[in-house]
Amino acid sequence: METEKWIDAGYNFIIEFGPKVIGAIIIWIIGSWVIKMLLSGTKKAMNKGNYDESLRKFLLNLINWTLKIVLIIVVLGTVGVETTSFAAVIAAAGLAIGLALQGSLGNFAGGVLIMIFKPFKIGDYIKAQGESGTVKEIEIFTTKLSTPDNKEIIIPNGSLSNGNIVNYSTEATRRVDFTFGVGYDSDIKRTKEVIMSVINEHDLILRDPAPAINVSELADSSINFFTRVWVNSGDYWTVKFDVIERTKEALDAAGIDIPYPHQVEIQKQG
Numbered sequence: 030m031e032t033e034k035w036i037d038a039g040y041n042f043i044i045e046f047g048p049k050v051i052g053a054i055i056i057w058i059i060g061s062w063v064i065k066m067l068l069s070g071t072k073k074a075m076n077k078g079n080y081d082e083s084l085r086k087f088l089l090n091l092i093n094w095t096l097k098i099v100l101i102i103v104v105l106g107t108v109g110v111e112t113t114s115f116a117a118v119i120a121a122a123g124l125a126i127g128l129a130l131q132g133s134l135g136n137f138a139g140g141v142l143i144m145i146f147k148p149f150k151i152g153d154y155i156k157a158q159g160e161s162g163t164v165k166e167i168e169i170f171t172t173k174l175s176t177p178d179n180k181e182i183i184i185p186n187g188s189l190s191n192g193n194i195v196n197y198s199t200e201a202t203r204r205v206d207f208t209f210g211v212g213y214d215s216d217i218k219r220t221k222e223v224i225m226s227v228i229n230e231h232d233l234i235l236r237d238p239a240p241a242i243n244v245s246e247l248a249d250s251s252i253n254f255f256t257r258v259w260v261n262s263g264d265y266w267t268v269k270f271d272v273i274e275r276t277k278e279a280l281d282a283a284g285i286d287i288p289y290p291h292q293v294e295i296q297k298q299g
Contacts, residue, residue, distance in 0.1 A: 139186030153198035210251030212286035
């Protein structure tokens with residue numbers, strides 16, 4: 030009799046849970062295959078998009094574990110395990126972790142956006158968050174800049190992705206602007222000729238677009254000439270310094286006065 034009870038119980042267990050277990054196994058096999066295909070497709074898309082290696086690994090692991098947790102919950106639900114409380118615990122834990130790490134998560138999200146949309150890349154010279162420098166590293170949470178005087182600046186990606194970014198390296202050419210002031214006794218036409226001669230003699234200045242020299246202001250003690258030239262981006266600072274120096278020398282050689290501020294002291298005798 031006891032044996033028959035055990036056989037009946039086993040039979041009833043198989044009848045009741047057998048299809049569920051088989052269904053759960055099938056769901057696990059199919060789900061695992063789907064996850065594998067999704068990860069493979071995501072990896073190929075990231076490779077085509079030239080995603081950063083550290084970001085690629087992190088995202089793939091995050092997607093893998095997220096999908097596997099969802100699959101486990103579905104499998105447990107299939108065999109009859111109550112998953113509502115289990116899902117609630119996971120959601121509560123996720124919320125707690127998110128609140129505790131909201132700053133880091135914001136920086137992580139910023140890093141993802143930077144690596145996806147690529148407003149700059151390593152080697153670009155940028156200005157952001159009041160700092161300027163060459164991009165040295167783009168990490169998950171921060172971006173490192175190297176300044177011209179060899180300082181390292183670390184900027185959180187959250188604020189970096191939400192602020193204005195000036196990328197000086199995106200375009201192949203840049204415009205260099207100068208303002209040269211000469212005395213009011215100077216001849217405007219002659220001054221333009223002297224400045225233009227300096228520009229025409231410089232090998233690094235492009236001829237297209239053409240340089241431009243215009244009187245921009247009649248200031249308190251000088252006539253100001255706004256001068257614009259175009260150069261290859263890598264030659265910006267070389268041209269900037271060269272033209273200033275050469276123009277000063279050329280104006281001196283031409284006898285054109287460069288004024289400097291004067292103070293007139295008036296004494297009133299009482």
